[in-house]
Amino acid sequence: GTGADNDLYINQAIVFIEDAIQYRSINHRVDSKSLWLYRWYYSRTCQWILSLTITVILALAFIEKPSSLTVTSDVRYRLPAWNPPCGLTESIELLCFLVFVVDVSVKSYLIGWEEFWKNKWLMAYILTLVVSLTDWIVSLSFSCTEDVRIRRILRPFFLLQNSSMMKKTLKSINSTLPEMASVVLLLAVHLSLFTMFAMLLFARTRDGQQDKEWVVYFRNLPDALTSLLVLLTTANNPDVMIPAYSKNRAYSIFFILFTVLGNLFLMNLLTAIIYNQFRGYLLKSVQSSLFRRRLGIRAAFEVLSSLKETPANTQQSYVSIGALLQVLQKVEMDSRCKQAIMRSLKKCSSDQLSAVQFQKLFEELDKDAIKQHPPSPEYRSHFMQKMQFAFGHSYFGYLGNVVALANIISICVVLVMDADKQPSERDDFFLGAINCFFILYYLLEMLLKIIAMGFKRYLSYPSNRFDGLLTVILLVLEIATFAVYGFPHPGWRPEFMGLLSLWDMVRLVNMLIVFRFLRIIPNMKFMALVVTTLLDLVKNLRAFAGILVVVFYAFAITGIMLFKGAVVPLGNASVGPMNSWNTGQTTLMTLLENVNSWCSLVTLRVRLFTTYLLSVNLICRWAKIYFVAWWLISSVIWVNLFVALLLENFIHKWDRRCHREPLSDIEYQRTVELMFRDVLEEPTEEELMEKLHQHPHLQLCR
């Protein structure tokens, strides 16, 4: 019937508009039931459950068996980590897998069979699930005693496949790989040629005294290769050249040549290549988002226009305002945008909307949320008006910054004076007194500002919220201190009581004051530019960070499996003063043992490993390959990607700044889409219609 048809069209329009808002593809099934499923699948609850499941399955590694999530990282002191009974983590895992099975089924159904066979991500998803479930069954049948658990390495895939941004970024990285591989190959050639050269140059001589260089760094091919590879990371520079250099200064030419060619030229060439490939990356991705949005809106228009029979006299199709209102009421979108669209709809003179007018209505979505600060209160009393003028003035803000600076300086002075005193000699009276004074000032400042601006206006500025929050916390801490220890007086001493000692409390207060000092940043023009660039970068980097997390997780799990039990504590013998070898040993143990903890890999430099490991002779070939791979991926490729993105972002921002100098406020709300608005190309009508006609499930009348 036409009524059912009409309902279907309305529902389709709702979903298409929601797709447009979320920049989603519209290539999904469009029958009534599928639409209901689609809206359910993309509802907040469902997506939230999916995210939670991914978080849970990734977090499992922290409590699973070879984990070492304890407070201290020193193997000699730490208590054994909690060991969950067999079956606990496994059942949580099974629950997660079930959620993923539902997820993949719904997704596959919604895009339809034809599309499914083209979608490699979905196939990989199913494969991963099958392998994981098989591994899970094997694991249970061994009662959790088996060593190798493949499913753990596969876990980050679930994170990867759930984010379209990450998939897109991965595709971009993938297209850069051939060039990167060329440079890495060049690096390898460079390394191997210089290794051969070094082995010929620093060969063993008859005079045993003379060949220190040979003994330590170039004894055989793997040693020589490692020495030069580490030199490429600059970690053993200049140690590696010192023995040869003290024999004959001319040997330094070899090392300088190697460093200049390898570090200065080839490494930076990698940056250049990656930057060159990623120059258009941001723009292209924003452009395709725009296309998706326009396509969704256009699709909504097309289905709505087939609601009634088109009048015979027109070639163009129209949409009635009534139908659109009906759709708008059911669409889930930002209420501000919805109201703006409703308002412009009511202003419309005609009863019908053409495609262009329809598209124009939804341009509200692309617009900035212009933030209106609430007005200041209007006081009648002359005195209050004067106060309002004085404390609402920007000079009062500057005074606040000067006071914060003075506070920082005074803390600094106290720190320098107290640096070498024993804790028992320390007199906290002075620090307590100045803290008390400054906190009172901050409180006064906050109150005066609230009086001058009104509470709502005060809160509408993010800098004020930051200030106010810190001031309140400082006040509470200070009152707690007074309540417990009384007012500061000469000879005031820290005493250990309860959770935090007074000394800890005072330190905490002072750290917060250091934080509070950051409020001066928006007052300095260049700093504000830098900070907004960084904030933008953080937004754009989410996909990159996600991929890093994926790689990191896989590496960490592999590391755990490779090095489990490779290091045993040496006993608690050397708690007192330790010699350097022992320190090295401990460091090594610490790092290897905790290879699964975030920190170790993040701060890993090959230096530490090769220096200590080669001398202690503890490590097998695998570890070396593992660490070199990690260095290549994290330090070389990822850092270069980061630099490329930063360059891209900064240069765009800088160009904009030069064009639009007069903008007074810093625009915190700007999104990437808005940054590129001037250069984006609107898709043409033909492109949109061609894409619509290629839709696998939607049959358009015309």
Place this chain on the structure above:
Amino acid sequence: GTGADNDLYINQAIVFIEDAIQYRSINHRVDSKSLWLYRWYYSRTCQWILSLTITVILALAFIEKPSSLTVTSDVRYRLPAWNPPCGLTESIELLCFLVFVVDVSVKSYLIGWEEFWKNKWLMAYILTLVVSLTDWIVSLSFSCTEDVRIRRILRPFFLLQNSSMMKKTLKSINSTLPEMASVVLLLAVHLSLFTMFAMLLFARTRDGQQDKEWVVYFRNLPDALTSLLVLLTTANNPDVMIPAYSKNRAYSIFFILFTVLGNLFLMNLLTAIIYNQFRGYLLKSVQSSLFRRRLGIRAAFEVLSSLKETPANTQQSYVSIGALLQVLQKVEMDSRCKQAIMRSLKKCSSDQLSAVQFQKLFEELDKDAIKQHPPSPEYRSHFMQKMQFAFGHSYFGYLGNVVALANIISICVVLVMDADKQPSERDDFFLGAINCFFILYYLLEMLLKIIAMGFKRYLSYPSNRFDGLLTVILLVLEIATFAVYGFPHPGWRPEFMGLLSLWDMVRLVNMLIVFRFLRIIPNMKFMALVVTTLLDLVKNLRAFAGILVVVFYAFAITGIMLFKGAVVPLGNASVGPMNSWNTGQTTLMTLLENVNSWCSLVTLRVRLFTTYLLSVNLICRWAKIYFVAWWLISSVIWVNLFVALLLENFIHKWDRRCHREPLSDIEYQRTVELMFRDVLEEPTEEELMEKLHQHPHLQLCR
């Protein structure tokens, strides 16, 4: 008289055209005597003498008193350096100063008084000379025993002022300084906030066992600042965080935050800023060179056109071909260009040249030197023709590459097998035999190629010259080996004889083979691109390298003055096995003692200094400031400048590669000017004439 006038005009035209060829400014005196002086000053001999003088005065530092230019750098072993008698270096210096005095007088005279007062470089030149001469007199009156010699620090200025490229580059760097200063300020704020935070976080506790972090890294304000500064260079990462990390893993958050903000964001922001400023740098400099060339040509046209009275009927001015021929004969320029211009002059139909035709004639200067390889010999015999086809084919070249690769691999295998053998156990028969075989192959390859291509054609390819030279050297070495030791046989042993032992000789031969392997590079497309980019970069980097040399020289001399006598050798006690502290001590001594040698500063990393120096407690504040300044300038600013230039160069090159794929040969002869030809703007007639009318010495008739 008109004859004298005509001679003057001809001379002016000659000088202007020479100015255009050398991209020099034309703003100099143009009377007869000055023109003679100008040509004399810019003659090859004069400029060569000036360069020699600069080299000599800079090289003096290597033989002057606190120099340590000895073979070994180890203070314990080395012999006292040669100490020149007082007056020797001083008299060389005086000679140099006299040359500079002549230089500055001629330069000042040639540009004229009015221009002189505007030229800050010349004033600085005179000031430097006055200070240097005063210092020289003081030095002689103390009979060379005085400690501080200011004139040494001033020496690099002579290098700086002699190169217009370097002056231009310095101006560019200067204009980037405000932005760089902002980021450095930001870094300083970052550093100081985190230092305060660290001192509050890692304060001394009552429990002496617990505060390892405090004792080692954050004892007082300077220590804490140094620790974090060194962390910014990543040199003490992760050592600095290990004590805190083993106490509580959460402390690592502090260090990760510091590193991410400082290293990843702020440091790379510096790269972005410098790249952003230098993006147009190359183009702008090439554009201004083009303007100078066009201006010189135009000036020559104008003076030649005023040779005769202009015909009354024309508004435009013309130059007669005869006058131009007269000028061309006296101009010093590339003979290929001169002949090309003569040839096109003879083709001219009219007797007169307009300004446009005149300009066009000299466009020959901008053109590439198209290199014609001589033709292959034509053989009559059928056999020789077949041979020519076979060995002139590119497959024969590939075969040569494969053989070179095989040679490299065989050397590698021998090296690996011999790695752990004692020198006395080593049998060099195998290595000798394969070397003999491969060298014979290389000789054969060279001869066959010469037969196929003819000697001249063979030599016209740079890759063949490289190959041939190495083959000849290898052959000579091999014959020398045979002459001394006979042919290789099993049990062949190295014996020490004469300058080089056999073993050394074989090593030398093998190193040359490693070099010879580099000939495969032009055969791989991407590698060829990379190598040409690097070669281009080296050309464009000369100015930057010059400035680095200037800064480096000043730093090295300051270092010598600051640390002279700061380190005394500890005696020859520990020649045998040394413990690590002693090694550190030696390294430290070595480095400090040799602060004037290139190598130390080039490979200097702050790590070594702070790690050893803080523990040995040897160093004063000045040294720290000195090294931090050197790190900032060499490692941070210069490396970023380099990266910016590399990005600029590579991206231009890459874009060109994409446009002009079909070019088969690698264009080694390309200059920067040619790289940018497509984007350069020709100066308009109005701009040229306006500039000409502003000439301080040239009065144009119209």
